[in-house]
Amino acid sequence: MGIEQDIHQKKFVSAKQKAMINLLYTYGWIMERVKHFLASEDITHQQFNILRILRGAAPEPLSTLQIRERMLDKMSDTSRIVDRLVAKELVQKCTCPKDKRLVDVTISPKGLALLEKIDKEGDHIEEIMGRLSEAEATQLSNMLDQLRG
Structure with missing residues (x-):
């Protein structure tokens, strides 16, 4: 499933606009999962x-x-x-x-x-980032650094 299906939008002004919208949408998606995980720890x-x-x-x-x-x-x-x-x-x-x-x-x-307890459990990271290999996660991190840099 892609961003087009997730937000029900077929056309974007440019690939850069699509990437920015995808990044913002993904931020919200990640934050919902992080909030859910941390709620079990009451923080x-x-x-x-x-x-x-x-x-x-x-x-x-x-x-x-x-x-x-x-x-x-x-x-x-x-x-x-x-x-x-x-x-x-x-x-x-x-x-x-x-x-x-x-x-x-x-x-x-x-x-x-x-x-330490949260670090040992670590399930939230795998749940969120598990579809990426270590190399892909490194590449994504480098690209985000480049975007800001």
Whole structure:
């Protein structure tokens, strides 16, 4: 099944327009599957993204501004999402000792354990990307980098 059947459109202005629409449609398709998977862990995709960012920075803390700069969804309300992660005990925050106006955020052991559990399950990645070989996934990633680059 192709994008033409999925959105019931037979003609596109150009191959580039078709590719862009296909990319946007595929983003929505992927996000629905990610949201469904993460719902079983009681976290949103934005919360998952912040946990991954903090794990990558660990043991160093990050400010909410630094987190926002690294997020996939730049429109997210980072402070509100961090507060929800604090309430779930997945992250810890404290006032930055060097600049009292900033808040330092670090991932908690509970947050690390949750990411480890998600990594071990890994089914969501295979469910979404399973139709591609490793070589095709690498090629797709390189093409997306080229598109942005």
